[in-house]
Amino acid sequence: MAASTFPIALVQMRCEPNPRANLDRAVARLREAAAAGARIACLPELFLSPYFCQREDPKLFDLAEAIPGPTSERLAQVARETSLVIVASLFERRMAGVYHNTAIVLDADGSLLGRYRKMHIPDDPLYYEKYYFTPGDLGFQMFPTRWGRVGTLVCWDQWYPEAARLTALKGADILFYPTAIGWHPAEKAQFGESQHQAWELMQRSHAVANGVFVAAVNRVGHEGPADGGLEFWGASFVSDPSGTMLSRGSHDKEELLIVECDLRRVEDVRRNWPFLRDRRIDAYGDLTRRLID
Amino acid sequence: MAASTFPIALVQMRCEPNPRANLDRAVARLREAAAAGARIACLPELFLSPYFCQREDPKLFDLAEAIPGPTSERLAQVARETSLVIVASLFERRMAGVYHNTAIVLDADGSLLGRYRKMHIPDDPLYYEKYYFTPGDLGFQMFPTRWGRVGTLVCWDQWYPEAARLTALKGADILFYPTAIGWHPAEKAQFGESQHQAWELMQRSHAVANGVFVAAVNRVGHEGPADGGLEFWGASFVSDPSGTMLSRGSHDKEELLIVECDLRRVEDVRRNWPFLRDRRIDAYGDLTRRLID
Secondary structure, three states, rough: OOOOEEEEEEEEOOOOHHHHHHHHHHHHHHHHHHHHOOEEEOOOOOOOOOOOHOOOOOHHHHEOOOOOHHHHHHHHHHHHHHHEEEEEEOOOOOEEEEEEEEEEEEOOOEEEEEEEEOEEEEEEEEEHHHHHHHOOHHHEEEEEEEEEEEEEEEHHHHHHHHHHHHHHOOOOOOOOOOOOOOOOHHHHHHHHHHHHHHHHHHHHHHHHHHOOEEEOOEEEEEOOOOOEEEEOOOOOOEOOOOOOEHHHHHHHEEEEEEEEOOOHOOOHHHHHHHHHHHOOOOHHHHOOOOOOO | OOOEEEEEEEEEEOOOOHHHHHHHHHHHHHHHHHOOOOEEEEEEOOOOOHHHHOOOHHHHHHHHHOOOHHHHHHHHHHHHHHEEEEEEEEEEEEEEEEEEEEEEOOOOOOOEEEEEOOOOOEOOOOHHHHHHOOOOOOOOEEEEOOOOEEEEEEEEEEHHHHHHHHHHHHOOOOOEEOOOOOOOOOHHHHHHHHHHHHHHHHHHHHHHHHEEEEEEOOHHHHHOOOOEEEEEEEEEEEEOOOOOEEEOOOOOOOOEEEEEEEEEHHHHHHHHHHHHHOOOHHOHHHHOOOOOO
């Protein structure tokens, strides 16, 4: 029987060149989270390696692996041993020429409950994801884990209210966003604060609009050439369903955030702010248009 | 030829029992705004009277008036004399038994460019709007005024990302939200700060998600019985398209906010955050469902 109140864990980490070392460190953090009582834990986006999308190089498709595969199996073992639900972001090799940015959900018994393939794919300077990732074809999903109804979305998805809404309409109580977002060092002084603020408020707004918990899990550290590259801004956080910040990590340190979530807050908040009651579903048809021009 | 940079004006005001007095004060503020160089001005929701939806009383339908009608005509005269575009929120009598919470847009030549009928109607303790207002049947709209492409949404709409998105997809560069929102005095100490924060971040998120300016215009003052009623929280504000707060009014004083907006920021921000490019319109069909269960 699932408790309504339990801690969730956010693993904010650096990602080094050696995938095996990253996996070992992630596993150590997950065991630590379980020991601290966490029921659901989430790793950052593509935590097995540096953020390789900073350049377009066909050799880097070697980083992709099948799901199930060696990484999902090792994490499944951790889930089984610790009864932790694990949300992990992997570079999925589906077939030669079709690769995805995928979040998997491992249930507390170690079974692979399902996968979410990132639906919104960015392409901006140093975030050349359209080169690597085929847009997801599984739609927006909710995973009924042993400990709670989990929604998974990935990084760029966080800017899309549609993604959060559809995941919430499927019944998710907590949205996890594995993320790899950072500053261009040359822009940081001028735009850094407003970029980080926009990122955070956008995701808190999903919590409010839908009456769900939102957990964003980012990496930290500078990656790439010393005179460029990306400085990942950390600041992993959990917002409650009213948009209140429950906990926020630093911008630059590895951290394990253990955050108590009371799922009864979802019911509470939605009774007081009954937004889902009043949606004008008769008038939303044009959301499937690119523009209304 | 429209300039790309100009001030907009937000009239944060108290609303007294006498509609004529409220209209006189609103007109004075609009003239002041025009004298200060504002090109577009917005009044709070239902500014002609106290927020009558605190109780359900059939006599209060007497407050409604036709559009065009005496109030819209007086405001049109101001628009014509000052070349100000005016967004005003009125209790519209459409026919016996059909009343709307309507925002009108008067163009700079005084013509009635159009009306938006509030689409999302709340019903919460002391906000008994479902009793008074038939839900809007005109959908989400953009008004191409002389000075800029204006979207109008009203109060409760502000909690709905769908409303902001559809209005932006129609080409609006600035969203105006005439509002009447406040605290239940008995709740304020415990929930007041988080309620106000959620309200503000939700609307700033519309600015970010859509790359538009957002202006929220609220009333101030306590209305209703001394041991209850509502304390309207003011805090009218303008957010730029990156979510940056340009200006915010006080919680308790009448104020005329004059805020410079550079519409070129819309282009700028959307080039740097090309969210509209990557919407998964093939996967949004279920947004027209109540729940996906």
